[in-house]
Amino acid sequence: MPAKSSEKRRFHRISFDADCELHCHDEVWGTEVLDISLKGVLLKRPEGWSVPLKQPCEVIVHLDDHETAIVMAVELRHIEEERLGFKCQYIDLESATHLKRLVELNLGDQALLEREFGHLIE
Numbered sequence: 001m002p003a004k005s006s007e008k009r010r011f012h013r014i015s016f017d018a019d020c021e022l023h024c025h026d027e028v029w030g031t032e033v034l035d036i037s038l039k040g041v042l043l044k045r046p047e048g049w050s051v052p053l054k055q056p057c058e059v060i061v062h063l064d065d066h067e068t069a070i071v072m073a074v075e076l077r078h079i080e081e082e083r084l085g086f087k088c089q090y091i092d093l094e095s096a097t098h099l100k101r102l103v104e105l106n107l108g109d110q111a112l113l114e115r116e117f118g119h120l121i122e
Contacts, residue, residue, distance in 0.1 A: 013037045014106040024057035033061055038103060040087045051076060059086060063098065070095045
């Protein structure tokens with residue numbers, strides 16, 4: 001069955017293995033990033049996860065030195081047995097700069113990066 005053109009992603013997902021903290025409902029879970037994009041993040045589902053869909057949370061992605069982080073206010077959009085998908089609702093300028101650099105390094109195409117940023121501000 002051919003893929004529908006409307007199903008094409010506007011934002012490329014970057015496979016990214018990093019530790020992160022997931023803050024939701026006054027609880028904190030340590031987990032791992034599976035992939036990240038300019039519009040969201042996919043995490044390994046932590047043990048004991050019971051938060052329902054559409055809940056606001058915060059994700060703190062620790063970068064190499066653990067002193068630098070990408071911090072996103074996110075909303076839980078899908079739950080799977082082993083994964084959680086979040087849509088970014090807000091990201092501060094410093095975190096956005098780190099994320100842009102991460103995406104830029106992984107895409108290797110400045111024109112593609114600019115197109116994704118164009119979609120982000122639409």
